[in-house]
Amino acid sequence: MKKTLLLLVFTALLASCGTVSKKKKAPAKVTEAKEKKKTDKNGIQPYNKVITKEAVSDSGLFVVHKIKEKFFYEIPTNLYKKDMLWVSRIAQIPTGLGGGYVNAGSKTNEQVVHWERFQDKLLLKVKSYTNIADSTKAISKSVSVNNYEPTLFAFDIKAVNNDSTAVVIDVTKFFTSDVKAISGLGTRLRKQYKVKKLDASRSFINSVKSFPLNIEVKQDVTYDASEPPSNSATQTISLQMNQSMILLPEEPMQPRLFDPRVGFFTVSQYDFGSDELKADQKTYIRRWRLEPKDPAAYARGELVEPIKPIVYYLDPGTPENLQKYIKQGIEDWQKPFESAGFKNAIIAKDAPTPEEDPEFSPEDIRYSVVRYVASTTRNAVGPSVSDPRSGEIIESDIIWYHNHLRSYRNRYMLETGAANPSARTLNTPDEEIGEMMRMVIAHEVGHALGFPHNMAASYAYDVEDYRSGTFTQKNGIAASLMDYARYNYIAQPGDENIRFIRQMGPYDHYATNWGYRVIPGANSAEAEKTTLTSWIEAKGDDPIYKFGRQSSRFDPQSQTEGIGNNPRKASDYGIANLKYVASNLPNWTSNRTNNYNDLEELYGELLGVYSRYAGHVVTNIGGVFENIKTPKQGGAIYTHVDKDEQQQSMQWLHNNVFETPEWLLDPTILQNIDHAGYFERMRRLQSRHLNNLLSFDRIGRLIDAETTGDQYYSALDMLQELRSGLWSEASRGGNVDIYRRNLQRSYLDRMEYLMTDKGPTARRGRVGFESTLVFNVSTSDVRPLVRGELVALQRQLRTAKNIGINKVSRYHYEDAIARIERILNPEK
Incomplete structure (x- = not known):
């Protein structure tokens, strides 16, 4: 009985132990379930678990889905490794961003991407066509391994569709993160506005649309920034970006090789499979x-x-x-x-x-x-x-x-009002406004067809031709619509039947034929080259068919907003017209509207027009003509502007800019648009051109002219003639008025800059055609020349300050002498 009882107790204890053991294992089973649930959540799930009935879907290049606040792409596997162009543009922009040089619609980046699967992730890879090689050549393998494609983003694959032809990814985080490759704020703007970070809580996807060949995303992004361009109290920059992903053609178009003698926008590649003894750079024109x-x-x-x-x-x-x-x-x-x-x-x-x-x-x-x-x-x-x-x-x-039409109305009045009665109003006739808009649209379409600005097109016509009604009605005001030649500002009062507005020109026909004509039988870019070259050489040196690039800031032939083949003479006519307009500006504006708003706006723009005319003449000094040609055509590509023309241009600047242009200081205008600041407005205007003259770049070109062995206008010639004119009161005696005192002190500021700054460190412009001269300033003639001019001026002023001038002029000279001493001996 006791044995039976003991056996029952022992059995009960075993049972009890078994029960306890099972209870201890139970949490392990719960953990496994949780792990399984966690894996299901983060791994690839059934399609209907991800793309639920709540999804709002849009079919196109691939299907996009919106589920509440999340967006999903359903990307077909047959689009893996297909080239797509990703274009990032600003759709909406805060006031002041980029200082006026960035607009809604501005492109911030353009890159080729493709999708590539890696395990359970889908990678968005950036692909470059900068370095290429024929895939049949062995070197293509080297090009591939030495140009490994960066991964822009790695997406977890959330699901696979029911027939396994597409995978689903969640793109929400990608478009609400600070991905700099698609951002609207580059490094410079981030530094300028002291951007700290993107605030994900205030950034979101506005819309995603799928079309047959592209996906369009609008994203609103907000950044924390210490010094935003506007609304500074918010410490915030918000903008809307438009992201385009475009499927590129399966078969690329046959490209056409670029020739710098005809203006086109371009794309470039380095071909490592070339037979040349180096990677051969190939540049193709952009065209439809x-x-x-x-x-x-x-x-x-x-x-x-x-x-x-x-x-x-x-x-x-x-x-x-x-x-x-x-x-x-x-x-x-x-x-x-x-x-x-x-x-x-x-x-x-x-x-x-x-x-x-x-x-x-x-x-x-x-x-x-x-x-x-x-x-x-x-x-x-x-x-x-x-x-x-x-x-x-x-x-x-x-x-x-x-x-934009307001800009054209204003410039129409300012640039043509003297010779063109219909421009002397704030209510420009509808047909004339329409004609301006037509030409602006045609100009912008020209850009969209592949044509850049051709700044040499207006230099093709003689200045006097602009005063001929017969000539201008037939030829317009430039050989190309793609020049910045907006109006005929040369025609004078009394000239008849003048065309004042630009139009299509012969260069536009020539360039369109060169870029778009199909050459029968030429089945490669190389096979077209002989024919294309012959078309250019057939035009020879005819200025009507010359292309002048906008970046040639040293070339008097290729100036923005200029017309005619003599900048000095054209600006004479332009300023004569501006004087007429300035004297009538109140009659055409405030006297008719009974307020001064338009007068203030137009006077400010008149100063800008005057400044452009002056700038065209400045370019003559240290100017170099650029005529791109091949050895077969003969002659030098670069030639310096004639010495006599440079000297006459310097005298022109003294007469029209540095001698105070009192016609711009009309009290009936100034005293009705501002309470003060008249002298500072004039100083800024004059100093702009003074500083432009006294630039390292210009002085360097004048020094460089000495190496040509030709008759040249030297840096010393320019500096001496500039000093002589700017400080003429010290030579001839007489008091110095407020405008001249300000200008002379600006001269000393600029000379100090030349003595202390290191000069430009990088050249700007397309490789091989850079416009900014970079040289070692400290070993050049710049500092000795500047020092010599300052010493000569100091000596002159020490004499002039004691010869019959008023107290303000004497104080001015004494201050100038002290400033020069500090520049020459900064350590004293």
Whole structure:
């Protein structure tokens, strides 16, 4: 009985121990369940667990889904490693960002990307076409391993679709993080505004849209910044970015090799598979893919329509009274395309209504649109998107900002009002405003077709030709619409039948033919080269067909806003007209409106116009003509401006800029637009050109002229003539007025800068055609020349201060003597 009892107790204890043991293992089972749940959450899940019934989906290049505040991409596997162009643009911008040089629509980055799977992640890789090689050549392997593609972002694969043809990723974090490669704030702006970080709590995805060839994302991003450009109390910069991802053509267009003698935007590559004994740089022009519908007829020289014309749609928000001028500006390029053998190559259309095409969207990469932006910005731009593999332009949107017409009205009055009665009003006739808009649109379309500014086109015409009605009505005011030659400011009162507004020119036909004509039988870029070169050489030295790049700030032929082949003479005419306008400005503005707002605005812009005319003459001094040519054409590419012309330009500056231009100091204007600051306004105006003259770059070119062995205008010549004119009171006797005292002290400030600054450290411009001269200032003639001029001036002033001048002038000279002493002997 006891044995039985003991056995029962022992059995119970074993059972009890077993129960306790099981209870201790239970938490382990719970942990396993949690781990399994955690794995399911972070790993690849069933499709319907990720893309739920709540999803709002949009099909296109691939399907995008929105679920509450999250966005998902469903990327087909057949798009892996397909080249896509990622374009980042600013869609909306805070006031003052970039100091006026950044606008809504500004592109901040353009890069080729592709998607690539790695284990359970999808990588967004940045691909470069800078270094290339034919894939059939062994060196292509070396190019690949020595140009490893950076990973822009790694996405966890959330799900695979039901037939395993696509994977799903969550892109929410990507677009709400500070990914600098797609940011609207580059390093310079971040430093300038002291940006600390992107605030994810105030950053979000505004919209994601999928189209057949592109995905468009609008993201609102907010940064913490100590010194924002506006609304400083908020310590915040907010902007909206537009991110475009565009599928590039499967078969790249046949590229066309660039020649610097014809102006085109370009893309460049280094070909390591070249037969040259180095990586061969190949530069291709950017252009649309135009192919004739009937190649045989085209080869016979007949005009043929392209398979796919260039079509621009008008923004539905475009004001009705402006629509016809925009269409005309677009289709003005039909004639140049006819010179290239194509008819109806470019067409303007109204955007379809929602009833006609409910799927139409300006953001769809298949459509190019002239967008009308209700903004106070005074600008218009013609950006385009191109394939970096071939230069093919895929799409472009012309952006017109509403207030831009005001700029043209103002300049029309200021630059042509003396000779053009219809410009002497704030209410410019509708047809003339329309003609201006038409030409601006045509100019921006030109950019979108691949053409940069051609600043030499206005230098093709003689200054006196601008006073001929017969000449200007036929030829306009420049050989190309792509010059910054907006108005004929040379024509004088009494000249008849003058054209004042720019128009398409012969260079535009020539460049369009060179860039777009299909060359039958030429099946590679290299095979076209002989023909393309012959077209250029056939035009020889004819200035009508010359291209002058905008970056040539040393070349008097290629100046922005200038017209005519003699800057000094053209500016004489321009200033004569401005004097007439300045004397009548109150009559044309405040006397009619009974307020001074327009007078103030136009007077400020008049000073800018005057300053441009002066700047054109400054370029003559130390100027170098750039005429790009091959050895076969003969002659030097670079030649210095004639010595006599430089000396006359210096005298012109003394007469028109440094001797106080009192006609700009009309009390009936100044005393009605500001209570003070008249002398400072004049000092800034004069100092701008004084500092431009006394730049390391210009002095360096004048020194360099000595090495040519020709008759030259030297740096010493320039410095002596400048000093003699600026300090003429010290030579001839007489008091120094307030404007001249300010100018002379500005001269001393600039001379001190030349004695202490190291000079420019980097050249600017396209490689091989940089415009800024960089040299070792401390070992050059700059400091000895400046020192010599200061010593001579100090000696002169010590005498002049004691010869019959008023007390203010004497104090001025004594101060100047002390300043020079400090510059020459800073350690005393």
